[in-house]
Every structure is written in C-alpha cells, then in structure tokens.
Amino acid sequence: MTDRETRKRLLQTAFRLFHEQGYHATGVATIMREAQINPGSMYHYFESKDDLLLGVLRFALDYLRPAVMGPAEARTTDPLGRVFSLLALYRRGMKVKGCKLGCPIGNLALEVSDDHPPARDLIHRNFENWIDHVHRWLESAGDLLPTGLDRRQLARFVLTVMEGGLMQSRAAGHLGPFDDSVAQLRNYFDLLTLRRAGGRKRSRQRRAKENRQ
Secondary structure, three states: OOHHHHHHHHHHHHHHHHHHHOOOOOOHHHHHHHHOOOHHHHHHHOOOHHHHHHHHHHHHHHHHHHHHHHHHHHOOOOHHHHHHHHHHHHHHHHHHOOOOOOOHHHHHHHHHHHHOHHHHHHHHHHHHHHHHHHHHHHHHOHHHOOOOOOHHHHHHHHHHHHHHHHHHHHHHOOOHHHHHHHHHHHHHHHHHHHHHHHHHHHHHHHHHHHHHO
16 A cells, blocks of 8 residues: 555544544544554654644545535536535435534534634635535526625525534434524525526516617
C-alpha cells in the first residue's frame, strides 16, 4: 500500500470513528487499530490527535462531493429537486442508524469548536462548502425562483433545516422532527415558485394590455 493510500485510510477511519464515538471519546490507539496501521505510520502523517482532527476536516472538504452531493445530483436533474434529494439522503442515513449519530460535521461543531480555533475555522469552511453546492443548484434554477431572492441565504437556510432537523430527531429518537422541518421547507419552496409564477403571469398580462392599447 502506498503512503497516499495509507494516509487516506487513516483519515477515513478517523472520520468514521469521530462520527460514531465523538472526538474526545476516540483514542488514538483505537484509530490505529481500526485503520490497521502502526504508531510510526500514524505519527509520520500527523503530529498529534489534534493534528489528525485538522486532517480529517480537510479530508471532509474533498469528501463531500463524491459522498453526498454527487449522489444527490445523480437522482434528478431538477435543481430544486436536488435540494430535497439531498435531504432524503440524510434522512435515509438517520433511518439506517436508528436516529443516532447525526451529521459528522455538525457533531464536531458542537464538540470542539469552542476550544479548538483551527478546527473551528475548518468546520466553518465545511459548512460553507456544503452551502456552496446548494447555492449552485439554486442559481441554476433560474427563473423558477423570484428575482432578487438571495439564493445563498436560502442555501444557508436549507443547511439550518437539515442540521436542526437531525439534532431534534436524535433527541426524539424518531424521524418526526426531521420530516416536519423538511415539510415546512418544501412548503416555503412551493410558495417561492408560486410567487415567481404569479409574477410572470402578471408580466404577461401587463404586456398584453399594453399591446392592445
């Protein structure tokens, strides 16, 4: 196995364990055992567990598209439909896990952001990376959404719904809170598209009236 492959396996293993067990509860020995590497290899790549955490968060920036956004995009060509395809993927993950674990980045935000500034910056970058993808979908929706709508703010709102819904479903032990949150987001999107459609209809009526005069 090459150095690159070993490093990737170490990062993937740490990412999974931090998600399953939490950062503070996961020991370096456990990571090495699960990744099947020796201490020499571990400390060849990372000086400490904190350094490994930063590596995991950088890894997550590149991992997002193939693991999450790509599959959501592949399910539909509708840019607005992709938003709900994405949320459905998170729902499926929560269902499989029995409403446990939640979002790996969201969990780390709660656990380490306050006392680990470098990690906090990378967690923020991960959230912004997620928002970037959804923002691009919303931009590609064109005139399906109202003119003048701040689509990046809307993308951030989608993230807020996802993270908040997951957290509440973890607390409740069932998917109801997540489903309720997504249902209201869908209602909001429907209102936005209806508002835009109504605006187009009024514009056509106004032009028709002007042409008759």
